[in-house]
Amino acid sequence: AQSxxxxxxxxxVSEGALVLLRCNYSSSVPPYLFWYVxxxxxxxxxxxxYTSAATLVKGINGFEAEFKKSETSFHLTKPSAxxxxxAEYFCAVRTNFNKFYFGSxxxxxxxx
Amino acid sequence: EAGVTxxxxxxxxxxxxxxxxxxxxxxxxxxxxxxxxxxGKEIKFLxxxxxxxxxxxxxxxxxxxxxxxxxGTYSTLKVQPxxxxxxGVYFCAxxxxxxxxxxxxxxxxxxxxxxxxxxx
Numbered sequence: 001a002q003s004x005x006x007x008x009x010x011x012x013v014s015e016g017a018l019v020l021l022r023c024n025y026s027s028s029v030p031p032y033l034f035w036y037v038x039x040x041x042x043x044x045x046x047x048x049x050y051t052s053a054a055t056l057v058k059g060i061n062g063f064e065a066e067f068k069k070s071e072t073s074f075h076l077t078k079p080s081a082x083x084x085x086x087a088e089y090f091c092a093v094r095t096n097f098n099k100f101y102f103g104s105x106x107x108x109x110x111x112x
Numbered sequence: 113e114a115g116v117t118x119x120x121x122x123x124x125x126x127x128x129x130x131x132x133x134x135x136x137x138x139x140x141x142x143x144x145x146x147x148x149x150x151x152g153k154e155i156k157f158l159x160x161x162x163x164x165x166x167x168x169x170x171x172x173x174x175x176x177x178x179x180x181x182x183x184g185t186y187s188t189l190k191v192q193p194x195x196x197x198x199x200g201v202y203f204c205a206x207x208x209x210x211x212x213x214x215x216x217x218x219x220x221x222x223x224x225x226x227x228x229x230x231x232x
Binding site for chain 1: 115116121143145147149152153154155156157160168203205207209219220221222223224225226
């Protein structure tokens, strides 16, 4: 069975500070892991995905995530937050037949 | 190229009424998915179409929900009669392929902006 847990429904950081959004997964098979972002009034946009080619995955807008099998984690980071990063972020596991299991989301607030 | 579109963007109805949500996938995408997010909770899978056929409808909550995809193009999701707990955001996604083992853009799901449904 697959499931995703995102710790912290709201995260607030100052502009220029490190962003860390946590995601832990449970999967009975090797996972396909994703991070999506949703800006207000828009659809889910793919940030990055883990394909098993490399444990450190780089995505758009300066975000990256590291797959740690021993910790069953796929945390999302960005060294320096920008005001435009304010959005809701979703971690997800995908099955072999393209069915997604999402976390409950983390809203990122960036303070000036 | 147009993305996935959904209509309406918002719908407010009273308990017991009927609502129909529409999703237009990206042209040429055989796979269409419906998801739902109840407030504050995770986004949950509802069902998956391949062309006009239901591949997986294991996430449909109950028989008040009916999804169709006549002709394999756009899809509708009807809720009849609507209940308070049906409130949430309904997302649609589409993809060309469906095999996650092949993680190319061919299999990537593209999401629409969602329909926010409020049942009073």
